[in-house]
Amino acid sequence: MFSVGLIIISNGQALSQVSKFRLCYAVCCLLWALLGFVVGQIRTLRRYGWLANMAVWLNLLVMFISMGAFAHSPPNYSIAVLGSAGSVVDPTTITPDPNTGVYPPVIHYNGLPNPNSLVGSINGLMQAVYAYGGAQLFVEFMAEMRRPRDFLKAMWFAQFLIWAVYLSYGCFLYYFQGQYSYQISYQGVSSYGLQTLCNMIAVFSAIIAAGLYGNIGIKVLYNNIFIDFFKFPELNTHSGKVIWAITVPIYWTIAFVIAAAIPDFFGLVSVMAAFTLVQFTYSFPPLLALGYCIKRAAMQDGEGFDPATGHVVRHDSGIKRWIRGFFGGPTKDILFNIWNLVYMLGAFTTAGFGAYAAIQGMIDVFENPQVNAFVCKSPLNLS
Template sequence: MARCRQSKFACQLPISLVLPLPRKPSKGHPPVVSEAALTAEEKERLNARRALRSASWAAVFYLITTDILGPFNAPYAISQVGYAPGVILYFIMGAMACYTGLLLWWLFLKLDSDVFPVKTYSDLMERIFGKTSRHFSAILQSIQLIINVGTICLSNGQSLSQITKEHLCFAVCIVIWAFVGMVIGQIRTLKSYGWLANSAVWINLGIIFISMGFISHSPPNYSAASNAYGISAGPVETAAFVSQTLPNKVNGIMNMVFAYGGAMIFPEMLAEMRRPWDFWKGMCCAQALIFVAYLLYGLFVYSYQGQFTLSIAYQGVSKYGWQTVGNVMGLLTGIIAAGLYGNIGIKVAYYSIVEEMFHGPPLNSRKGRFIWTGMVLLYWALAFIVGAAIPQVQTISGLVAAVCIMQFTYTFPPALIFGFYFIKDGRDPSTGTINWRAGIFAGSPWKVLFKIFNFFLALAALSMACLGMYGSGTAIKLTFETSQATSFGCTPPV
């Protein structure tokens, strides 16, 4: 059994159960792989990855709170459903996101080892559900990361367009930030993002408090609302329950889901921690801060701007000077978050394609450095295409939340913990076969209820994701019908 690097837990499952090994075992005898049995190249990779494990739980806190667009789409989300559903849904989804984050943390502690480290979300998927699930997870993760980076390029492009008073072509505003991302994307380790992530959190909090001040003393940006939604100026209207079409309500809910999208890279963060046991501290503190910041800011801005609330709230004020203050500060935090997404996304691609598929050099080698540079350039070029193709932050955010975030945050974690205990309790060590009845009903009554609860939680989350895909897809269609912005065009959406 491979040695676990967590001091408080020992690996409870044999490697032959949780990970397909490169060496073929003799029939009926699962292999025991030790570090001494590794080749020189494998030992070099192992030592290199150990050297990268330097992040603390405080760094994880900052990385998770940076791993969001900021709370600036929360007012739009609440404007689509109203006060009552907004508060209830943010609380329920926040509590469940914290719960599923703890599930991922627990699984990492159980399955990670020095010989076979868990580096990505896909590793967890493979060790429980097999190789096919690994590829599915990697593809879905890559889609989410590239769309997230494209979304941030889009939001920064909107900010730059407002700053220049629309004198610069909107597509050019987006491509500028793609070039900036190509520069900061050369950072390879999460530790190097620590001070950037730290500053981004405080800048985001500064934007919240400053924009709350000027939003309360400024009428809504009626012209921007007209461009975005096709609605004319009038009195601000708010309601406990908003009368909206089902697609708009679902898209609003998916924008709430976007707040809790960090779970997708939790295994990557854990893989770079000195003490993965401490992850729960940073994760729980980050989820609490995200919940409070999003909800309070969303309720405050919606109260003042009502149906005119924009997808990026601080852009919804009518005075240019106050728009510029929020936009300039938002540019800084946006590009830091985009850099984080790009860093993880390129690592996923590097491990899956360069190292595993083509048996290329390790990431920290000299050749790996050159390959990384090329992948950064390609990745951010694709991000520009995504950002310019759907020129509305609220619709693209809802789409990625439905297709990807719902799965990584709400569907996969309970499914993984169910699969973990199903295999552990139902597998016959002598034959390797699994008895499904024992897999579900073995153990104490509380353990059985725990497994059944997570099974139905995964099904419920998957059903909600399907509804979200319908709502967000319909919202995108309606957006192109009412918005003045077009794909790769010079007309800004705000």
């Protein structure tokens, strides 16, 4: 849902930028939410196959166009107030001279921009988590593939492509725009024509992604909560299809509320990464693996599921059983348990730092009187 909300923000900003801020920003976001009511009615990922493939090439096209623009035009100084690297680490580096109106030159950092604070650096780390996060969503994609073995090949190819493209593109952007590097990179193009072209291509690609995220999000909600706890009908039944049609607008409405209430894209990414993506990508997998290994190693003779009675037989429980499960296997299993424990604690610690940095960053953003929830003022028009 947060991912859908972020796409509503990015598309809302794109539309407001294309309209040269004549159209109310909240309305720009609302229009994409209403479109989501329609796009979200697609129930099977099979219908998204060729669209998702096209979205990849559209994103690459946006990157190539924007890279050409970055290399031959100055940064889009006017949007740097909210969402640029400089706005997070040192706002003075993006503030124009009060007498001449000239913006500071592009600068680069070899170390921490502010050695006395980790807020900017941790927020930057959360952006990286957002870019690569979501490993547990892969399971949902695999569940709908006709040949699940193909999933591994597709996943590794996609991960390599993302890594190579993101790393190259990020370095290129930072070289030319430095502290003016904007979170939604193509909106940092200063040429209105190329900026509009990138916005329109990216909007189409983002709608495909939003439909995909919404599809997975609603399915997880429906299958794991509605069906398991409330005994709702299966999705392939007539009643299930009706409930799906009703759930989609509710889901997109909540995503719109998130988007319109928090107009700071950079801040919302940090919040989402710290509270959800770090957990689902780095904290929960080792936690679940550790729990499974402990349960398996703690089993004793005579324990297990009794199909005759439907009960699970255990000879003991509590801390004693957990300790036996942790240290009860062969050496390689014990080392694996220690690795998962350290990995999990490190992930939770990172999430804690990320949550602090994200909240502190949001507090700083909302101190700007022009930044507020459900307003017509575009986050790109604060200079």
